[in-house]
Amino acid sequence: MVSTLYVALVWHHHQPTYKDPKTGKYLLPWTRMHAVKDYFYMANILAYFPDVHYTANITPVLISQLNDYIYNYAGDTYLEVLMKPPEELTYDEKKLLLEYSFILNPEYFIKPFPSYYSLYSKVNALGIERAIEELSKQEILDVQVWGNLAWFDPHFKKDDPVIKRLLREEHFTENHKRLVIRKQLEVMSSVLLRYGELLDLGQAEIITSPFYHPILPLIIDTDIAKDVGISNLPRLRFRYPEDAELQLRWAIDTYVSTFGITPNGIWPSELAVSNDALSLIKSLGFRWVIADEDILTKTLGKGLRGPEDKLLSPEILYRPYFLETQGGKLIVVFRDKILSNLISFQYYRMNPQDAAIDLVRRLEEIRFSLPQGRRYLVTIALDGENCWNYYPENGWGFLTSLYMRLSETAGLRPVTISEFIELDGDFDVLNNISSGSWINMSFDTWIGEPATNTAWDYLGMVRKDLEDCRDSITKEVYDSALREILIAEGSDWFWWYNRHHTVREDKVFDELFRAHLREVYVKINRPVPQFLYKTIEKL
Numbered sequence: 001m002v003s004t005l006y007v008a009l010v011w012h013h014h015q016p017t018y019k020d021p022k023t024g025k026y027l028l029p030w031t032r033m034h035a036v037k038d039y040f041y042m043a044n045i046l047a048y049f050p051d052v053h054y055t056a057n058i059t060p061v062l063i064s065q066l067n068d069y070i071y072n073y074a075g076d077t078y079l080e081v082l083m084k085p086p087e088e089l090t091y092d093e094k095k096l097l098l099e100y101s102f103i104l105n106p107e108y109f110i111k112p113f114p115s116y117y118s119l120y121s122k123v124n125a126l127g128i129e130r131a132i133e134e135l136s137k138q139e140i141l142d143v144q145v146w147g148n149l150a151w152f153d154p155h156f157k158k159d160d161p162v163i164k165r166l167l168r169e170e171h172f173t174e175n176h177k178r179l180v181i182r183k184q185l186e187v188m189s190s191v192l193l194r195y196g197e198l199l200d201l202g203q204a205e206i207i208t209s210p211f212y213h214p215i216l217p218l219i220i221d222t223d224i225a226k227d228v229g230i231s232n233l234p235r236l237r238f239r240y241p242e243d244a245e246l247q248l249r250w251a252i253d254t255y256v257s258t259f260g261i262t263p264n265g266i267w268p269s270e271l272a273v274s275n276d277a278l279s280l281i282k283s284l285g286f287r288w289v290i291a292d293e294d295i296l297t298k299t300l301g302k303g304l305r306g307p308e309d310k311l312l313s314p315e316i317l318y319r320p321y322f323l324e325t326q327g328g329k330l331i332v333v334f335r336d337k338i339l340s341n342l343i344s345f346q347y348y349r350m351n352p353q354d355a356a357i358d359l360v361r362r363l364e365e366i367r368f369s370l371p372q373g374r375r376y377l378v379t380i381a382l383d384g385e386n387c388w389n390y391y392p393e394n395g396w397g398f399l400t401s402l403y404m405r406l407s408e409t410a411g412l413r414p415v416t417i418s419e420f421i422e423l424d425g426d427f428d429v430l431n432n433i434s435s436g437s438w439i440n441m442s443f444d445t446w447i448g449e450p451a452t453n454t455a456w457d458y459l460g461m462v463r464k465d466l467e468d469c470r471d472s473i474t475k476e477v478y479d480s481a482l483r484e485i486l487i488a489e490g491s492d493w494f495w496w497y498n499r500h501h502t503v504r505e506d507k508v509f510d511e512l513f514r515a516h517l518r519e520v521y522v523k524i525n526r527p528v529p530q531f532l533y534k535t536i537e538k539l
Contacts, residue, residue: 005367006377006423007406007414009054010290010335011384012267013039014213015062016492018076020512021484021519026076027508029100031065033151035188037394038385039066041153043194045396046203049403052414055205056195056384057267060254061212061490063192070189082148083181085174086140094132094140098123099504101147105389109150115170116146138171145172148180154396156187196259205416207265208255210247214489215446216281217274217435219244222447222456224274227435230448236460241280243463247486248284264288264418267381269491270445271295271335271438278332278433279325288331288417290381292438293317296334299434309338314369318376320421322429331427333417335381337438339363344382348390352397360405360412367411375424379417446494450539455497455513458532459488462517466524473524481523488516499538510536 018028026032039058046052068074078100081093089097102120104110111117119142123131135143149166156163162183166176198204210216217224222238248266255263264287268277271292281289296317297304306312317336322329339362347355363378370376388395406414415423439445446452466481473481495501496509503509514532521528 001368002370002372002374002376002411004375004411004413005363005370006375006420007363007412008333008377008379008381008417008420009052009414010057010207010267010379010381010417011042011054012057012382013042013062013384014057014059014209015065016213016490017061017065017487018508018512019065019068019074021515024074025080026065026074027512028505029076029078031062032069032076032079032184032188033148034385035066035069035191036148036184037151037153038388039191040187040194041155041394042384043191043198043204044153044155045399045403046198048400049407050203051407052403053203053205053416053419054414055207055265055416055418057207057209058192058195059209059211059213059267060251063254063258066188066191070185079181082144082177086137086144089140091132094135095128097140097143097147098128098131101143104150108392108394109389113146113150113167115142116150119143119146141174141177142172145177145180148184152183152187154393156183192258199259199261205265205418206255206259206263207267208251208263209267209269210244211250211254212247212487212490213269213492214244214247214486215270215272215437215443215491215494216244216247216268216277217272218443218447219247219489220274220276220280224276224435225443225447227274228442228444230442230444232448232453234447234453234456234460236457236464238456238460238463240463241276243482243486243489244277244280245284246482247489248281250486252284265290271381272436272443272491273433274435275325275432278323278330279327282325282330283327286330288320288333288421290333290335290379290417291433292436292441293334293337294438294441295434295436296321298436298441299430299432305338311366311369314366315371315374315376318366318370318378319374320377320427322427323433324429324431329429331421332430332433333377333379335379335438339378339380340382343380344387347398348387352392352395353401355398356401356405359402360409363412364409375420377415377417377420445498446491449497449499451497451499451536452494454536455494458514458517458536459485461529462488462520462532465526466520469524469526477523481520484516484519484523488513497536497538502538506538507535 015031018026081097110120152163199206220241266286266289273291320331320333323332493513518528518532
């Protein structure tokens with residue numbers, strides 16, 4: 001048993017860019033909506049628990065979108081529909097409104113508000129097509145407001161006088177709607193400021209990711225997929241380590257301009273790692289990186305867990321490691337996938353307080369199981385927004401109960417990862433690391449299927465065309481076109497092309513991916529190849 005177990009909570013905040021390169025308008029509203037529901041919330045809740053320290057990853061592409069809304073008055077399709085009076089909405093705009101206004105978990109975000117739940121029930125009973133025809137102007141206006149009002153986090157619902165008053169209204173006016181929009185922008189404007197305050201107070205560590213969230217090992221060389229057993233590769237080999245470096249340099253620049261210091265740590269997109277990727281990360285000055293438990297298992301060549309997922313030698317997982325890279329030693333912290341996945345996929349089924357008690361109990365069991373003589377760090381790392389849709393009150397009960405118990409339990413100390421590294425820098429050494437991600441210890445989510453391979457081939461052809469004409473265009477034109485390439489390198493496009501991931505916005509994502517590639521030719525003043533006008537079909 002050790003007297004103190006250090007616990008690192010790492011929350012990952014990310015949204016890919018949904019901006020249409022032609023119109024400059026965001027086709028999907030998720031950056032705006034999650035800023036209101038989750039991003040400010042996850043920072044603000046920490047103010048109630050000064051003894052809890054944590055680490056947050058805010059991807060640079062998310063930061064750029066927040067700034068775009070705040071400083072450039074960016075808009076999105078759903079926001080445009082929201083701002084219009086009901087009588088001016090077209091049939092398609094009403095359809096979009098009804099599709100997106102009830103997307104939250106009805107049990108926790110709609111049912112608690114009788115007026116909203118009545119509209120939800122009516123639309124469900126009628127179906128969207130009939131509802132478009134039968135809902136009154138007042139009902140459409142109420143849908144516009146409720147579909148945005150319900151996204152505000154529990155702090156605003158409990159304590160903000162404007163939001164509290166609006167939640168008590170039975171029907172809404174255009175003035176109410178303008179209030180909601182202004183309030184959304186107020187919250188969005190506060191997100192990065194609040195994280196900056198936590199950083200300056202020493203209560204949070206902020207880290208970063210490659211700018212447009214690419215799978216860094218695949219950008220360096222898609223042949224790395226062979227290392228994880230993927231034999232069906234794209235026709236064209238994609239190998240642009242210079243792009244990978246640029247994704248990292250832009251991330252560092254964005255971080256410095258936002259927070260005034262350089263980042264210590266990095267969350268590789270999808271926790272995807274390889275020796276070449278981590279060597280590049282180290283060469284650019286990063287001190288530590290996070291990876292998945294299964295990558296450690298694969299690297300060591302032995303199982304870490306026995307029956308019922310019990311760790312056989314917990315001291316192996318709960319110590320950071322030095323990884324030997326070409327640029328020197330890089331610290332690698334491996335997350336506990338079981339504890340992380342409990343929060344992501346299981347605890348929402350439990351009473352929130354019971355779930356927090358269970359997690360703290362597990363941490364105490366870990367503390368009792370560890371041998372004395374060294375310090376140990378349990379890293380719990382997961383997506384910091386999507387899971388809360390399944391928790392009552394957006395996870396408020398669970399998070400406040402967890403933070404309170406972490407503050408009050410004598411043998412547990414919640415820290416940032418850099419805080420732990422400062423306490424203890426005597427780590428065992430790994431001479432190399434196995435390639436893979438936090439999904440299946442592989443890259444098969446993003447490469448190896450017909451549609452994902454087609455997307456890689458499209459990307460590769462356009463990237464080659466840009467490079468071939470580099471000497472005949474100005475640096476400014478080249479850099480502008482290259483940005484479109486780097487956007488298209490993002491992991492999210494390939495995730496959506498995977499046949500196992502079907503969402504209502506599939507067509508939007510496909511169109512956006514190809515639009516960014518078409519824009520390369522527009523910028524370099526070359527004819528757009530016809531294949532970029534053809535949908536990439538999932539097979």
